[in-house]
Amino acid sequence: MLGIKIYIVRFEGVEEKILEYIREGVEESIRGGICEIIDDILELPTKAYNSLRGQYLSELLLEEVSKYALKLSPESGTKYIVLGVADVDIYSPGMNFIFGLAQCPGRAALISLFRLRPEFYGDEPNQDLFLERALKEAVHEIGHTLGLKHCKNQFCVMFFSLHIGMTDRKSRFFCDNCIKSIRDIFAR
Ligand SMILES: [Zn+2]
Ligand SMILES: [Zn+2]
Numbered sequence: 001m002l003g004i005k006i007y008i009v010r011f012e013g014v015e016e017k018i019l020e021y022i023r024e025g026v027e028e029s030i031r032g033g034i035c036e037i038i039d040d041i042l043e044l045p046t047k048a049y050n051s052l053r054g055q056y057l058s059e060l061l062l063e064e065v066s067k068y069a070l071k072l073s074p075e076s077g078t079k080y081i082v083l084g085v086a087d088v089d090i091y092s093p094g095m096n097f098i099f100g101l102a103q104c105p106g107r108a109a110l111i112s113l114f115r116l117r118p119e120f121y122g123d124e125p126n127q128d129l130f131l132e133r134a135l136k137e138a139v140h141e142i143g144h145t146l147g148l149k150h151c152k153n154q155f156c157v158m159f160f161s162l163h164i165g166m167t168d169r170k171s172r173f174f175c176d177n178c179i180k181s182i183r184d185i186f187a188r
Pocket of ligand 1: 140144150160
């Protein structure tokens, strides 16, 4: 689909093993993309923590990812984006919580694993389901960095997830319309 490099960087507290699953899945969903895990671990900015809510302000975490992205310099001319992975509850002004956030278009994306585990909803632990959810949210936010907006197709990965049921219903792939939009964006 495109020649883009996607770096995955984790915040403190994220289990390393989940990153490899996301890496493989992202390469499958973003065809032609090359995904690489970075060893560095980002610190959670203390100023992002809202003690009244018990949550982190997502915009400030995304800012950390964005700052980190500026420091990276892959081979000249390579388009690249950075996906930050956190495992704390994140929110955005006006929203009780969010699963992720990204610059649209831009270089920085962020997902949180915090609300993706079935246990969070009182269900039995299910590692496969957890990983699948993480991958969908990762591909969704990467899609935003490419310039994609939300899609009306509820099975498309770019469909907006207001709750976990909507994440489970959608696939981890872009619909034909979104693939066409990506092609148009890269043809510009
Ligand atoms: Zn979105
Ligand atoms: Zn779509």
